[in-house]
Amino acid sequence: MRPALCLATALLASACNDFASPGELASPQILGIASEPAVLAPGQDAALSILVADETGPLDDLVIEWRLVPPPGQENRGELQASGASATYRAPVNIETDPAGPVFADQLGVAVALDNGEFLLAQKALLVADVPVDNPPLVGIEIDGQLIQDPDVALTTGSEIQIDVRLDPEPDDDAEVRVAWYTGIGEIDLERRTPTTIAVERPGIGPIIAVVRQDGGIAWSIVDTRAE
Amino acid sequence: MAVRATLRPLVVGLVCLSWLGSAVAEPVEGEVRDSQSQAPVPGALVRDVGSGQETTTDDFGRFRFADLAPGPREMRVQALGYAAAADEIEVAEGGGATDVVLLLVPSQATGEIIEVTGERARVPTAPGRQELDRTEIAVLPGTRSDALQSLKSLPGVAAVEAAGGGPGPGLVIRGSAPEDSKGNIDGIEVPILYHFFGFQSVLPTELIDGIEYLPGGFGVEEGRSTGGVINVTTRPGRATEMSGHAEVSFVNVSGFVEGPIGDSGKLHYSLGFRRSLIDAILPLAVPDDSGLTFTTAPRYYDGQARIDWLATERDRFTVFAILSNDLLTLISEEFDPNEPLASGKFDNETGFYRVMTSWVRDGENIDGRSIVSIGQDSLRFEVGSERYLRLDGIRLETRTDWSFAASKWLGFRAGGDTRLATGQVDSLFPVPPAEGFGGQFNFSLAEPVRRNETTTDNLAGAYVATDVHPTEATTITAGLRADYFARFSSGTLSPRVALEHDITDRVTGRGAIGHYTRPANGPEALSTDLDPERATQYVLGSDVRVLEGVTASLSGFYTDLRQLVTQDPTLAQMDPADAYVNTGSGRTFGLEALVRVRRSDFFGWLAYTISRSDRVDGPSESRRLFDYDQTHNIVMLASYKLGKWRFGGRWQLATGIPSTPVVGSIYQSDLNIYVPVLGELNSERLPTAHQLDVRIDREFRFDNWDLSVYLDITNVYAHPKVLAYQYNFDFSERGEITDLPIVPALGVRGSF
Numbered sequence: 001m002r003p004a005l006c007l008a009t010a011l012l013a014s015a016c017n018d019f020a021s022p023g024e025l026a027s028p029q030i031l032g033i034a035s036e037p038a039v040l041a042p043g044q045d046a047a048l049s050i051l052v053a054d055e056t057g058p059l060d061d062l063v064i065e066w067r068l069v070p071p072p073g074q075e076n077r078g079e080l081q082a083s084g085a086s087a088t089y090r091a092p093v094n095i096e097t098d099p100a101g102p103v104f105a106d107q108l109g110v111a112v113a114l115d116n117g118e119f120l121l122a123q124k125a126l127l128v129a130d131v132p133v134d135n136p137p138l139v140g141i142e143i144d145g146q147l148i149q150d151p152d153v154a155l156t157t158g159s160e161i162q163i164d165v166r167l168d169p170e171p172d173d174d175a176e177v178r179v180a181w182y183t184g185i186g187e188i189d190l191e192r193r194t195p196t197t198i199a200v201e202r203p204g205i206g207p208i209i210a211v212v213r214q215d216g217g218i219a220w221s222i223v224d225t226r227a228e
Numbered sequence: 229m230a231v232r233a234t235l236r237p238l239v240v241g242l243v244c245l246s247w248l249g250s251a252v253a254e255p256v257e258g259e260v261r262d263s264q265s266q267a268p269v270p271g272a273l274v275r276d277v278g279s280g281q282e283t284t285t286d287d288f289g290r291f292r293f294a295d296l297a298p299g300p301r302e303m304r305v306q307a308l309g310y311a312a313a314a315d316e317i318e319v320a321e322g323g324g325a326t327d328v329v330l331l332l333v334p335s336q337a338t339g340e341i342i343e344v345t346g347e348r349a350r351v352p353t354a355p356g357r358q359e360l361d362r363t364e365i366a367v368l369p370g371t372r373s374d375a376l377q378s379l380k381s382l383p384g385v386a387a388v389e390a391a392g393g394g395p396g397p398g399l400v401i402r403g404s405a406p407e408d409s410k411g412n413i414d415g416i417e418v419p420i421l422y423h424f425f426g427f428q429s430v431l432p433t434e435l436i437d438g439i440e441y442l443p444g445g446f447g448v449e450e451g452r453s454t455g456g457v458i459n460v461t462t463r464p465g466r467a468t469e470m471s472g473h474a475e476v477s478f479v480n481v482s483g484f485v486e487g488p489i490g491d492s493g494k495l496h497y498s499l500g501f502r503r504s505l506i507d508a509i510l511p512l513a514v515p516d517d518s519g520l521t522f523t524t525a526p527r528y529y530d531g532q533a534r535i536d537w538l539a540t541e542r543d544r545f546t547v548f549a550i551l552s553n554d555l556l557t558l559i560s561e562e563f564d565p566n567e568p569l570a571s572g573k574f575d576n577e578t579g580f581y582r583v584m585t586s587w588v589r590d591g592e593n594i595d596g597r598s599i600v601s602i603g604q605d606s607l608r609f610e611v612g613s614e615r616y617l618r619l620d621g622i623r624l625e626t627r628t629d630w631s632f633a634a635s636k637w638l639g640f641r642a643g644g645d646t647r648l649a650t651g652q653v654d655s656l657f658p659v660p661p662a663e664g665f666g667g668q669f670n671f672s673l674a675e676p677v678r679r680n681e682t683t684t685d686n687l688a689g690a691y692v693a694t695d696v697h698p699t700e701a702t703t704i705t706a707g708l709r710a711d712y713f714a715r716f717s718s719g720t721l722s723p724r725v726a727l728e729h730d731i732t733d734r735v736t737g738r739g740a741i742g743h744y745t746r747p748a749n750g751p752e753a754l755s756t757d758l759d760p761e762r763a764t765q766y767v768l769g770s771d772v773r774v775l776e777g778v779t780a781s782l783s784g785f786y787t788d789l790r791q792l793v794t795q796d797p798t799l800a801q802m803d804p805a806d807a808y809v810n811t812g813s814g815r816t817f818g819l820e821a822l823v824r825v826r827r828s829d830f831f832g833w834l835a836y837t838i839s840r841s842d843r844v845d846g847p848s849e850s851r852r853l854f855d856y857d858q859t860h861n862i863v864m865l866a867s868y869k870l871g872k873w874r875f876g877g878r879w880q881l882a883t884g885i886p887s888t889p890v891v892g893s894i895y896q897s898d899l900n901i902y903v904p905v906l907g908e909l910n911s912e913r914l915p916t917a918h919q920l921d922v923r924i925d926r927e928f929r930f931d932n933w934d935l936s937v938y939l940d941i942t943n944v945y946a947h948p949k950v951l952a953y954q955y956n957f958d959f960s961e962r963g964e965i966t967d968l969p970i971v972p973a974l975g976v977r978g979s980f
Contacts (some may be wrong), residue, residue, distance in 0.1 A: 017962065018963070019956035019957070019961055020956065020959065022565050022957045022958070023564070027960070029895075029958065030895045030897070032900075033897040034898050072798075073798075113938065121892065121893070121894045121895065121896055121905075122894060122895035122896070122897050123896055123897065124896075124897040124898055125898055165585070178900070180900055190563070191563065191565070192563055192568070211900070213887065213898070213900065216898065218897070218898075
């Protein structure tokens, strides 16, 4: 029963703490690691990319170390070639696939060096199947029902905007699509729901970022906003 | 006689009797007082041996028999914390005896071992054993008049809130896990002694005759515990006239009534009921912007019913029923990004009932008890929208304990217990981590185990013991207990030896060595291939009667723990349902000191415990601190009666329990959660905690009823006690989860 007590305590505590939420981007964060395609065929190459951002938007010119880090008791099976902010992974040729779904091939480890000397660490599973799987077909972000195509969007401080993601094609009703929202311009009502709203709280420049996960794949979209 | 007398020394002191027998045709009435302080002794059991009638003194120590035949009559008196007493009074023709005064000698003050009736060999007292007097614990500061809360002021009991709620009494006793100890009500084990993880006990103080605290070194009559045992004894209703009370406090509303059934004087009853009020108060205290909604705020109720039949002068039959239910449903709008499956909803309901039928025999040379109990336990957790755990079980239990006094120098005891239990498990729930996991269990990441099955948990135990009294000053007990756990197809033998020796008139030395076992319980019990956990306890202590009403005791203990259930980390990943293994070991050792004062209108104690408890989780693992290790624990407590007022205070200082630091985190991109990187297990501690509780009581006496009012304030100077740490989403910031800063409780009670 003790874990249940801890859960109840944690639930009470989460409702009473003053910590910044991840959606506020109060400090640099890794928001996602993508493999293109999301699930590889045996022997196929995939481009790896990473999204790191803070309240000002995505961070570039980062020192990133890519590695394959095998789980305890396993060995690396694919190959990794890394160069700066990008990397390429080649799936193993001789791997037993499963018609029921993707199988685990390797575990990717990423270390991002920040200017303050600290590191951000992240992991991602690299999956293999007979037929490759693409990342979610994310078209972009909608604000108040309009798909945003301009790189720079003006908002009014004190206003509340509705945000949503557009996927094309639209996912089936029973598809499990998970969306995470991030912004540096205000407070997101429900960071892990879509659609949701942002209360634009302060003037300035900041991003609205949507990260979409579906069937082992990931995609993100970024809108730069200017609150006046 | 209470059955306790068959299990440990019967202590009888001096009884003084005075009566003014001038009133003709008046009932027999009088008062029981403390021989030292002359203070009235409430809750004392007064029995007229000839008729079998008995009654219990009221809050002012008064008792009354409606109709006793004239002539010499043997009266027996018992009260917790006092030597049992017996003497003869004279009831005049016409049936009158008033202003009878019976004096009881505090047992701690005398230490004398004298038989009430017959000649029996005494049983050594386990070092560290304590009895709590109901009259004292009803007014202890910081307890909100809740008797079982007083256990937390005793030496050897860690000041740990989070331990409550597990199987057993929910207390960390001498460095043992909460589930290592067990709680009995009238000899039958109950799943919980406290509502809501330790908030309030499941029995009202009025129904409790006494609480026996056995931190270790106890005899073979108690099994299935490698830690301590809490024996709660309920009391019979008053035999002579109906009485009762109603009480309202911030915590709960309660009612209690007791009295005779018919005019025979042989049947009596007591009824109690309580319901929480915190569910009405707590939502008002939660800020609107907290994001937290109580669908059902913490709500509990419990009820008790007891009927006693004095079949003969020496035989009592009792039916006692107890019912308890806790319910908490809360919904949080806040989303924990690292615990998506644990976010949103928490729903917990815990309940049990027991119906116990017992026969207690108080014979010349053979006495004892036999109990048959039937009951049901139920437990339900629903967390988020996808995880649930539902347990329902019924159990039939028996227990019997008998003693035979062959002579003043030799006695024998034997007994046993059985349990037939079957239950239904329906769950989609992760296997909880074993103790020593490090405190960062991720509920959402853990693979859930689906179960929908019927389980059985049958067991049996039996014991024999002999008590030898080779000299006036020495008592030796040797016993052997056998337990069989059918679910695990395993049995254990537990030999135990205890020695007690009166070194001088004022100093008594005690020692005990014993082997103890307990089966896997809680979630561990869903596995069937675990061996019982085992412990060997070594206890040495002494009691010193310093002055009249002042005693001091010192106990040292060492416990060697083996075959502890731990969780294999590899199996936890591959086969979580069978990840528990018996590879753990450990030890606990320490010293306990207690100075206790009972003087006129004053009582109090100073308790200090220094201890260490550590564990080794497997053959290749290093030694680490136990999750609830607490190095120092000091309790100072005093209560002073001044006229109709009583003032009390309690101060406690305790070392913080171990904590495992988080030194970093790794972002899991596929799941969008952070997993902490832990430092050395239990390598730091929560801050030392201290708090002051105060209490003021005021009595008002009217012709036919009494009124009492109390104000009990916990943590007066609002020192924030850190219960645990919480972290932000990426574990880069740490905050403290603290206990409530200050808790005032105002209670009003009317008694008739």
